[in-house]
Amino acid sequence: MNAGPAHPPTFLRGDKAYRRQFLWTSVISAVCHGALFMGLVFSPDLTPARRWPTSVVNVSLVSLPDLGKGAALNPPAPKEARVPEAKKEYKPVPKKKAPAPDLKSKPDTISLAPKKKEAKTSLKKKTYKPDKAIQRAVENVHENVQEKAQPRASDLLEKALADLKRKVNEGPPGTGGGQGNGGGGKTGLDQMDIYKIEIAYLIQQNWAFSEQMVGGRKDLEARLVIKILPDGRISDMFFETKSGNAYFDDSVYKAVQKSDPLPPLPRGYRRPSYMVGLRFTPSGLN
Template sequence: MRSNGWKLPFNIALGIHIMILLAAVYLPGIFKAKPKFADIYTVSLVNITEPVENAPAAAKVQQPAPPKAAAKPPPPVAAAPPKIKQAAPVEETPKEEAPKEVEKVETVEPAPPKAVSLKPLKQKKVKEVKEQVPPKEPVPTPKKTNVERKEIQKLAEALREEEILSEKSRLAREALDQERQLLADSIKASEARPSASSSEQQGTGSAAPGGSSSTLIEKQYQAAISGRLHQFYTVPEHMRKDKNLTAVVVITIEQSGEVANMVFESKSGDRMFDQFVSKTIEAANPLPPIPPAMKKQRYEIGLSFRPDSIQQ
């Protein structure tokens, strides 16, 4: 009996030691979660209250995450189980303060709507600019083109008229040169004639060159009149097609060259052409003056006007 009596107390002592070891290992793990809340909320409350005015400052306050600091409390809890009683009152304070933190975090959120409100303002500005653009565009472009076309047509017509006038003046000059050459040839021919032996023949011979010289001067004067009229004689194109139009006009000229009278001996039958002839004579007035060698105060000349020329 004495040999088996020690087993029972030994087993009891062993069980008690095992229980103590298990309690020392597992009991601290059960109470680890309670002190975490106390450390988290006490730190975050101090930083959030100050930067509420500026939105960017509030964002910076939220960046330091306090939950990471919760890893530090486990070592002091493992020191001794009696400290668990002190952690109990601490648990009540963070539970009351926790909802306050959530409310403050929600108040910080109105910062992003300000940034969102700027976008519609930018869109409105773009719309206003688009509305102002269309009035600047020059819409009446066809009017400018029509005006430019009219100006080009006017310039072309003026150039054509100048070319026609230059051609007519050139033709008149050529006619004058031809008549002058004829006069020079006739004078040379008259000078080359042999003189008569008798006085009667001398008288007739002296009279002949005088008459020929007067006719030459008259022809030269007539050529000058036709040249003056050609400068103002521009027949329209629709009248040039009808070559049968002829109007004969008798003009009386004073010694100064002014037109004293104008009479139609025969009209062309076309009023427009007859009016055009009378207008050319009025535009050419005054005509070249009568040369003193002719010894005339007035001079009459008959001219036939055609669409392409003026003939004597």
């Protein structure tokens, strides 16, 4: 169809386009070469990441837990049944101001109240005695986790459980229950290395960060310094540098808060506290 009169003009235009294209290609080629060399010289680990068919975030990891809305909604059924019961029992539901404890007398409340308290103390004050409560809290989370079918979360849980048990027993800190990485090494050095891996893992597991929230930015970085007491409590935490993105900074702060208390410092560590910096970047998202 193009054989007719349409042909010559396209050809001419093509000629011009060729010349321009050639120029462009040379320029682009030169720039690319330059960039490539610069890249190789300054950050060799950058180049592979920039290859053409970049793959997006690991889809399966994220979509695994929530198979559908229904899945998340069905499990609480037993709980749902309990709620109306409770309501029947207290008809004069207190107004906003009247707090629930005033009326506490029914079994539900009793089971709930201590749970709350222990959870609180375990987070902030660090009391070891009520190990039952800790157990229960852990079980609670455990159930939660199992329902959501998060394989890695349950790993974390085992670990957290081991940590908790260790704390409760006040026993010698057998080097990293979950890690089990060369328990023989009794020098402070080895123990600290393992300890750092351990806390990094714990904090990472508690770090909830939605990349959507920051529009997929990868250039964010925040540094947080924490002071850990021998029993694992975090006695001090502050930003050394913030990312400038309030949501990102918040998310890392919360991650550390959620991880408090950390496992106790290794026995061999004889200082009154351990100060360490945490550097958060969302780069792992990709």
